[in-house]
Amino acid sequence: MIEVRGVRKAYGEVEALCGVGFVCGERGCVGLIGPNGAGKSTLLRVITGALVPDEGEVWVGGLRMDEDRVRAQMMVGFMPEECVFPAEWRVGELLVWVASCRGRGRVDVGEVRGVAERVGVGEVWERMLGGLSRGFRQRVGLAAALVGGPRVVVLDEPGTGFDPPAQAGLRALLRELSQERLVVLSSHRLSEVERVCDRVLLLHRGRIVGEGSVEEVRRLLPGRLVVVRCRGRVGGAGERVAGFRVLGVEAEGGFQVVRAVREVPEARPEDLLAWCRSRGGEPVGMEEREPDLEEAFLALTSPEAAP
Numbered sequence: 001m002i003e004v005r006g007v008r009k010a011y012g013e014v015e016a017l018c019g020v021g022f023v024c025g026e027r028g029c030v031g032l033i034g035p036n037g038a039g040k041s042t043l044l045r046v047i048t049g050a051l052v053p054d055e056g057e058v059w060v061g062g063l064r065m066d067e068d069r070v071r072a073q074m075m076v077g078f079m080p081e082e083c084v085f086p087a088e089w090r091v092g093e094l095l096v097w098v099a100s101c102r103g104r105g106r107v108d109v110g111e112v113r114g115v116a117e118r119v120g121v122g123e124v125w126e127r128m129l130g131g132l133s134r135g136f137r138q139r140v141g142l143a144a145a146l147v148g149g150p151r152v153v154v155l156d157e158p159g160t161g162f163d164p165p166a167q168a169g170l171r172a173l174l175r176e177l178s179q180e181r182l183v184v185l186s187s188h189r190l191s192e193v194e195r196v197c198d199r200v201l202l203l204h205r206g207r208i209v210g211e212g213s214v215e216e217v218r219r220l221l222p223g224r225l226v227v228v229r230c231r232g233r234v235g236g237a238g239e240r241v242a243g244f245r246v247l248g249v250e251a252e253g254g255f256q257v258v259r260a261v262r263e264v265p266e267a268r269p270e271d272l273l274a275w276c277r278s279r280g281g282e283p284v285g286m287e288e289r290e291p292d293l294e295e296a297f298l299a300l301t302s303p304e305a306a307p
Contacts, residue, residue, distance in 0.1 A: 001026045001152055001182045002047060007056035009042055016042040017053065018206040024199075026151070029178035031197035032186040033293075035301050038203040040186045041081075041156065047184065048154050049073045061151055074103045077150035081157040083141030087130025091121055091140055094129060095147050102148030112147050119143045119173065120166070134161040142170075146177075153177060155185040159192060171196050190294040200293070204301045218296045223262035225291040226272060229255045230281030238302060241275040243267025247298045256281055261299050262288070 002024040009017040016039045024030050034040050045051035046058055049065050049072060058065040063072040085094055092109075095116060099107045116122045121139045124132060129140065138161040145153050158174075159167050174196045177183050187193050193200065193214075200217045202210030210217045226244065234249045234256045243264040250257050258281070260272055273283045291299070 001061055002184070003057075003059040004043075004047070005057040005059075007043075007046055007053045007058065009039075009046065009051065009053045015206050017046070019056070020203075020206070020208055021056075022201060022208060022211065024182055024184065027178060027180065027182060028199060029174055029183045029185065029197045030199045030201060031193035032184060032201050032203060033188075033190060033193060033297060034203035037205075038301075039206040040203055043203065044078075044154055044156055044184070044186055048076050048078045050078075071103075074101075074148075075150055076152045076154060077145035077148070079138075079141045079145040079153075079155045079158055081160055083137050083144075085129040085137065085140065087128065089129050090125070091116070091127055091129060091132075092125040094140065095143055098144045099147040102150065107148075115147050116143050119146065120169065135163065135166060138162065139166075150181070152182045152184065155183065157187055158185055159187065159189060167192070190292075190297060194293045202297065202300055210296070210300050214293055217300075218291055218293060221261055221291055221296055221299050223264070223267075224288050225295055226260050226262055226269060226286065226288045228258040228260070228272060228276055228281075228283050229285040230258060230276050230283050231255065232281045234258055234276055234279045234281035236275070236279050239275075242271035244272050244275075245299070245302075246275075247295065247302065255284070259295060259298075261291075 005021050007017050007020045020043060032040050046053050049069050060072040061075045065072045095112050096107055096109060099112050113122060116125055119139050119142050121136060121143050124136055142158060159170055162170060174183060198213060200214055201208055202217060210220050236246055239246050244260040244267050245263055247259045247261060258276055269286060276283050
C-alpha cells in the first residue's frame, strides 16, 4: 500500500531524511518511533504528500505521489499532532466537507455520522469547533482522518490530549482499524506502540536503524538487559563498563535504577555492581531480562549507536 524509496530531505545544511526506504502492506498498524529531531514529522509529511522530498519516491496504492498527487492523497487520511480547525464551523460541517474532499462522489452523511460516533464525537455533531475542549478537538481530528474511507490513515501522536479512558478507547479503535486498512502512527508513548502496533520503524538521525515486529526490534540489542537498583545517586549514563553499556540511570520508587546492556557474553554482573559503587550507589538488587521496546529504543538511539 505504501512504498518509500530512497527518500532524502534537507533543510539547509541539515539532513532530515537520509535515504529512507520501507514498504507497508494493505493492512496493519505500523509505529514510527524515534527521538526528537529524528525526522518523524518530516517523514509523515512526505508520506501524506504535504512535503516534496529532495530525492526518492513515495508510492501509495500503486500511485507515485509526485506524478499523481491528487489521487494518491485522496487515499490518505491524516491527523496532525495538534488539530486546529475554523472556530466558526460546526463539527458535522467539517467532517462532511472533509469527506467530500476524498473525491468519492456524493457524501453519505449517515456514514460520516457513523464515523463520528465511532470515535466519540457524535454527541458534539452540532457544536461549534471553537467551543470544544482540546480532547474533543483531537477526536474530531481523528474522525476527519477516517471519513471518506481512506485506505491509509496516518496519525501523528494520536493520543495527545486524551485522558486515560479515552486512551483505552483509542487503543481498541486502532486495533479495529488495522484489520480494515493500513494505519501508520507516530508516538512517544512506546508502551502504547507495543500494545497496538504489529510493526515498528525506528528512525534516528534521518535513517531507519530498526525495523520489524516489536519482538524483532527488541532483539536488535546485542545482549540481555541488566537492571540494578541502588540507594544513593549514581552517575555515568552512556559509559561502557567491562562488557556492559550503561543506557541510563533513573529515579524509581526511591531508588536509582541503572539499566545496562550486556554486550559480550563473558561480562560479569559483579563488575557492573562495582561500577555502581564507584559512582556513589549502593546496589540493593539486580535482575537480568529481555529488554522492552523503550529500553531497546534507548540503546539503538544512544550516541554510541548513532549511524
